[in-house]
Amino acid sequence: MELTFKELQPYRLWYQYLQTALNEPELSRKVSQSYYKEWHLNQVKTKTFNQWIKTHEKLFMNEQGTQAIRLLGNKRTPNTVAVEIPINFNVQRIQNEIGKAVKGLVAKQQANQRFKLKIKRPLQSAPLDWFHWAYQYHAQNKYSLEEIWHLVNDKQEKRQVKVKKRSNARSLQRNLPAGDDIKANRQRAVLISRNVNKAKKILNNVCKGQFPGDYSDH
Numbered sequence: 001m002e003l004t005f006k007e008l009q010p011y012r013l014w015y016q017y018l019q020t021a022l023n024e025p026e027l028s029r030k031v032s033q034s035y036y037k038e039w040h041l042n043q044v045k046t047k048t049f050n051q052w053i054k055t056h057e058k059l060f061m062n063e064q065g066t067q068a069i070r071l072l073g074n075k076r077t078p079n080t081v082a083v084e085i086p087i088n089f090n091v092q093r094i095q096n097e098i099g100k101a102v103k104g105l106v107a108k109q110q111a112n113q114r115f116k117l118k119i120k121r122p123l124q125s126a127p128l129d130w131f132h133w134a135y136q137y138h139a140q141n142k143y144s145l146e147e148i149w150h151l152v153n154d155k156q157e158k159r160q161v162k163v164k165k166r167s168n169a170r171s172l173q174r175n176l177p178a179g180d181d182i183k184a185n186r187q188r189a190v191l192i193s194r195n196v197n198k199a200k201k202i203l204n205n206v207c208k209g210q211f212p213g214d215y216s217d218h
Helices: 005-022 041-046 049-064 091-111 125-139 145-163 166-175 182-207
Strands: none
Touching: 005 041, 005 049, 005 125, 005 182, 125 145, 125 182, 145 182
């Protein structure tokens, strides 16, 4: 069973941050080669996420819980357990005993699920995109913080036209100050500076195999 578009979004973000780290000399030296061995970092460095995920989706399948208990015929789905249940068992006995029967195998499989998100609350993809975009524009050393604000805003608006998700657009407007006066520009500069710093923290976390990890302002 393939992951849905929504289920893939956290891994798209993780991938893009990792790709940025790999393409920066200082950060690339920090990337854990052993942790990311199965990601094939040479491919991450050059391929788009949509290209890469076609051959690496299996790395994240188990964590998402996309499989469900179901009756199987003669076919066996990868990463599942075929359970034989005596037909004279009632439902209560099955509920009581099935966990014991698969406990060791399932626990072993879960221990091998290395690529888990490091989050304390539900992940919101839009802010993580904003942080990343701000960082990328800032790294070019040719835009002021106020100019980066407009570039990030324009990029988000273009995405909204493409994917038609108004919820993200409303969130963006709540977080980015409106107007063109001195106070608004100062607020934009402060916001972009914070976003860049948050992106730096996330990039360092990603190098160690943690996404997004702690990127708070403290």
